[in-house]
Amino acid sequence: MAVIEEHSEGVGTVSLNRPGALNAMDTATYGEVTAALRRIEADPEVRVGIVTGNGSGVSRRSSASTTWRGSGPSAADSVFRACWRQGRPSVGITTT
Numbered sequence: 001m002a003v004i005e006e007h008s009e010g011v012g013t014v015s016l017n018r019p020g021a022l023n024a025m026d027t028a029t030y031g032e033v034t035a036a037l038r039r040i041e042a043d044p045e046v047r048v049g050i051v052t053g054n055g056s057g058v059s060r061r062s063s064a065s066t067t068w069r070g071s072g073p074s075a076a077d078s079v080f081r082a083c084w085r086q087g088r089p090s091v092g093i094t095t096t
Contacts, residue, residue: 003032004054005039010047012040019055 016023
């Protein structure tokens with residue numbers, strides 16, 4: 001599972017779970033993150049959202065095996081739009 005989602009005590013957490021790839025996101029992971037953020041957005045109990053990464057680091061880049069061919073920017077944009085729409089405090093990527 002590339003993304004782990006948790007809703008607990010008013011906090012929605014999305015954890016990238018690709019530590020072997022420094023949590024770099026490929027097209028599938030972007031889709032999973034977007035879906036998780038939308039579920040957090042829809043949960044009226046969640047007051048803050050956190051995006052984090054498991055392991056020792058988080059890459060700022062996409063997975064080297066990903067061929068975007070036009071789908072990358074729109075996938076990345078959907079993640080950021082989902083964060084923006086929440087209208088709630090959000091915390092950027094951290095590592096655990």
